[in-house]
Amino acid sequence: DIQMTQSPSTLSASVGDRVTITCRATQSIGKWLAWYQQKPGKAPQILMYEASTLVEGVPSRFSGSGSGTEFTLTITSLQPDDFATYYCQQYKGFSTFGQGTKLEI
Amino acid sequence: QVQLQQWGAGLLKPSETLSLTCAVYGGTFNRYYWSWIRQTPGKGLEWIGETHHSGTTKTNPSLTRRVTISVDTSKKQFSLKLRSVTAADTAVYYCASGGGYETLDYWGQGTLVTVSS
Numbered sequence: 001d002i003q004m005t006q007s008p009s010t011l012s013a014s015v016g017d018r019v020t021i022t023c024r025a026t027q028s029i030g031k032w033l034a035w036y037q038q039k040p041g042k043a044p045q046i047l048m049y050e051a052s053t054l055v056e057g058v059p060s061r062f063s064g065s066g067s068g069t070e071f072t073l074t075i076t077s078l079q080p081d082d083f084a085t086y087y088c089q090q091y092k093g094f095s096t097f098g099q100g101t102k103l104e105i
Numbered sequence: 106q107v108q109l110q111q112w113g114a115g116l117l118k119p120s121e122t123l124s125l126t127c128a129v130y131g132g133t134f135n136r137y138y139w140s141w142i143r144q145t146p147g148k149g150l151e152w153i154g155e156t157h158h159s160g161t162t163k164t165n166p167s168l169t170r171r172v173t174i175s176v177d178t179s180k181k182q183f184s185l186k187l188r189s190v191t192a193a194d195t196a197v198y199y200c201a202s203g204g205g206y207e208t209l210d211y212w213g214q215g216t217l218v219t220v221s222s
Binding site: 001034036042043044045046049055087089091092093094095096097098099100 | 140142149150151152163165166199201205206207208209210212213214215
């Protein structure tokens with residue numbers, strides 16, 4: 001299996017901040033990485049695929065970068081609705097996920 | 106817009122079989138692969154397996170021996186069976202569009218399945 005490691009596990013921030021979440025793969029996955037946002041009691045929602053392509057409707061304050069084994073999700077100018085848990089998913093091999101990053105106030 | 110609605114038993118005893126079904130509304134059923142994913146506080150998100158309108162399936166090697174995923178194209182539904190459950194199978198189970206080698210674009214609402222004697 002390709003293992004995915006996210007850091008940090010928890011991130012404290014304030015409205016208006018810029019934050020970055022990192023996701024690392026145990027082997028190269030090219031650009032086959034997606035990011036999801038999950039709020040309590042809800043299913044994950046896809047934000048981005050192929051490492052940096054935003055899903056339609058996702059605000060442009062979200063951006064992604066990386067390839068190979070290291071990837072980042074950046075949120076600029078945090079909004080109240082952004083406080084949630086974020087997961088990366090690789091789909092180069094059968095899907096595996098990072099353990100999540102909880103973004104809290 | 107694709108919507109998924111899932112249902113199934115939420116409380117099982119050890120050794121029983123977990124059974125969940127997911128119905129697809131909107132979109133083109135034959136266009137997608139369809140997956141099951143589960144989520145636990147300890148192990149996080151885990152892809153269980155996928156099916157396709159053709160009936161082909163793939164499963165996570167760690168669960169293959171206990172998992173059956175099936176599809177009913179006439180009803181636009183797909184189902185999960187997980188045999189011989191234990192407490193370790195307690196999780197929120199989700200159905201989703203997309204396969205194990207794809208993004209998971211649309212998700213069901215989730216079903217909490219608890220395994221307890």
